[in-house]
Amino acid sequence: MEALQILRSCRTPFVVAATKIDRIHGWRANTDQPFLVSFFHQNDRVKEIVETRLYEMVARLSDLGFSCERFDRVSDFQRNLAIVPVSAHTGEGIAELLMVMIGLAQRYMEQELALSVEGPGMGTVLEVKEERGLGTTLDVILYDGTLSIGDEIAFARNDGVAQTKVRSLLKPRPMKEILIEDRFERVKTVVAATGIKVSAPGLDGTIAGSPLRVIRGDPGPVMEQIQREMEEIKVNLSPEGLVIKADTIGALEAICNELETREIGVMRAEVGPVSRHDLVEVETIKSPYYRVLLAFNTQILPDAADMIKDPGFSHVRVFEGKVIYKIVEEYVTWKDEQKRRVEQQKFEQIITPAKIRVLPHCIFRQSNPAVVGIRVLGGTLRSDVNLIHVDGRKVGHLKSIQLNQENLREAQAGAEVAISIEGATYGRQFTVEDDLFVDIPERHVKVLEREMSPHLPISTQEILGEFTSLKRRSDPFWGK
Secondary structure (H helix, E strand, O other): OHHHHHHHHOOOOOOEEEOOHHHOOOOOOOOOOOHHHHHHOOOHHHHHHHHHHHHHHHHHHHHOOOOEEEHHHOOOOOOOEEEEEOOOOOOOOHHHHHHHHHHHHHHHOHHHHOOOOOOEOEEEEEEEEEEOOOEEEEEEEEEEOEEEOOOEEEEEEOOEEEEEEOOEEEEEOOOOOOOOHHHEEEEOEEEOOEEEEEEOOOOOOEOEOOEEEEEOOOHHHHHHHHHHHHHOOOOOOOOOOEEEEEOEHHHHHHHHHHHHHOOOOEEEEEEOOEOHHHHHHHHOOOOOOOOEEEEEOOOEOHHHHHHHHOOOOOOOEEEEEOOHHHHHHHHHHHHHHHHHHHHHHHHHHOOOOEEEEEEEEEEEEOOOOEEEEEEEEEEEEEOOEEEEEOOOOEEEEEEEEEEOOEEEOEEEOOOEEEEEEEOOOEOOOEOOOOEEEEOOOHHHHHHHHHHHHHHOOHHHHHHHHHHHHHHOOOOOOOOO
C-alpha cells in the first residue's frame, strides 16, 4: 500500500509481479518456463484458482484507483497496469516480467535510457557502508559515462558538496551480491550502466540517494550542479511542523509525501543520524503535537540516545523504525491520543450542562445540608457545582452525589441518585418536582459553545441551549 502511494505521488510507471504461483495447491512446476506456457499445462481447477486470485488482485487495485489486467490481456499499457504472475523459486514467469519491463522502458522512457560511455561518469549513491580493510565505501549505480581509478569525483555530504579522488573500484562478480567484499573484482575502469563499489578518502557523511559526478576540468560547475540538485529535493517544508531524519533522500521524500497527504506539516527534513542538537531543536517547537522527531532507518547517536533515556527529558517524542507507514501511523495514533487527553482534561475542568428534577418522597434531610433524591433529566451531573431554578433563582451548592451509599463523581442522564445541597432548605429554595439547572459560569459557556459543542451528546447540547436561553433573556450577549 505504501509503495503504491509513493509510486503514484511520484508519477512513476510500474509493473505488478504476482509472486509465489508455485505455492498454489496443485500447481505443476515447469522450471524457468514462461508463465503462459506453464499455465497452459495446468489442470482446469488450478487455472480457475489462478484466475480467481488475479481478479481479486485486480479488484483491490481498482479500489485504489488503478486499472490493471494480466499482462497478455493489456492492450494499452499507458492506461492499464500489467500484472505478471511469477515464481522466484521455480523461475516461471520471470522471462515475461523482464520482457514487459524492458518493453515498457524502451517504449516510454527512451530519452531517460539514452547514455554515453565516453563522457565523465554520472551516478547515484545507493548506500554508504563501512567495509573491513576499506573504510567508508559508496555503492553507486553508474548510469552514464566512465569512472576510473584516480578520477576526481564530486558528491554530497551532510556538510555540503565535497570532492575526492577514487582509490579503488570493486565490481561484483557475475550473479553475486555487491554487499559482500570477497566476491568483488577489482577493476580500473567501469562504463555505464553498472553497479560499482567506490573506495576513496573523505567519504564519511555522504548522503545516500545523492548524485555522484566525475570532474573533468573546472570542479566549480559540477559541484554547483550537485548543490542545485540537492536543493531541489521534493520536500515541502512548513513554518510549523515536526522534524524528520532519514538515511536517504528518497526516504525523506516518501515520508514527506505521506505526511502531506495527511495534512501534517514538516518543519525540517534531513539525511543523517539523530544527534543531540536535533533533539534540542525539536524541543523548541511550540506545538506539543509537533514536538516530535521521526527517525527512519537512521542511527541515533549515543549522546542523543542518552538524552532520550533521561527521565527529565520528556518534552520530545522520538518515533523510529524501518517501515515508513508504521512510523507515520504510530505518530498519528500518538497525536490523536494526546489530543483526546487534552480535550478530556479540558472537559473535566469545565462545568458541564445538566438538568435535574427533585423526586417526591425522597427528602432525606431538609437542610444543613439538604439531602434529596433527584433524577438527571439531561446532561452530566457532577459534584461541587451551583444549582439554580429554571427561572434563574439561586438554590445552593451541590456538595456530593451518592448511590447506594457510595459517593459518585458524576451521574449521567436517566440516573436517580441522592445529592446533598449546601445553603438550601427544602420548602424555601426548592420543593419536590422542581426542575433545576447546573449554574455554568459565563467563561465556561464560551468554551462549551465554541470548542466543545461538536463533542457533546445531543441531549447535553439541548440542556445547554435551555440554560443559555434562560441567561440571555436579560442579556442577549451573555456567554458570546
